[in-house]
Amino acid sequence: MSEEANSDSSTSESEISACSSSFNPLKAIYSAKTKIPVQNAPMYENLSQYESAQKGSNTIIPVGQRELVMKREREKEMKKQETQKLLEEKNKQRFAKFQVTAPVRKEKVSHNVLTRIQAMDGPLATLKECVDNRLRIKVCKSSNILTKICFFET
Template sequence: MSEQNSDSSTSESEISACSSNFDPLKALYSAKTKIPVENAPMYENLAQYEIAQKKKDVIPVGHSEQVRKREEEKERKRLQEEKELQEKNKQRFAKYQGMMPTVRRLKKTKNLLTRIEQMEGPLGVLKDCVDQRLRIKVITRNERGIRGDLHATLIAFDKQWNLALCDVLETWKRKGPKKRKIPPGLGTPVPKGTAAAISPV
């Protein structure tokens, strides 16, 4: 009885989706509601519907046949690609062709000689000495001061100022022997190897 009363009180404009007086609540409970498009696809949410409008590859809910066909198409493409890849490998490694030579890219070797070419500043002066085979003077030091000097031809060097030299002429200062100090009032020292005469007191 209540359903008949609700149907009688519901007008067609309220349950028509194309009408401006459309009432969704009455359309859900009315038996007279007509779907505008009977075969319209159903999607799980609004985001899926928007993707389907853009990409056209989203399958609606309830179309299991289309899902099965799509999976079969993917499997067929995968098998076709594997077959083409196997065919390419057979052609590449065929007996009449042999192994294809692989071209190796040579890496730029970095060593001391290549880095010398890029030296700048004070090290650039040493680079000029190496290129022109000039003789240089190197002063050596010790803990007390200047020890000596070297006159040599520079062959190579690095950024830590380690030098490789040839035709080296080295001069240095050698410290002389210390003289024995005589305490005052003791007279001359007795040389070694001689016996000292001891006089009785």
């Protein structure tokens, strides 16, 4: 019985050893006795990360290399800003001909009683004085087809 346990442990050690011909990766993953042959080997989250690293795409950085991640993020940000500046410059050049200032129309001066009253003489000048002095007045207007008469009462 002890020989079976010994042979079982020896087979399990040969199955756990990465250099062995009878290596079993599933047992190696779940075994506590697994020895890593290279101590500085990069760690990957899954097989797709490992495969992409083997192909040389270098888009996925192994776990534990924070400096490389930060460097890559800075490079991405710089590239993004550079492309944004180039795009803005192209847009400025593209729409430069449309940004020529159009002739500005002068605002039409509204001609109402309050703007005309400034230059008038007569009863409207009296009305303006009353407005400037804030006097309350009563305007009585009696109109006829031929004449228009206006009376101020204070």
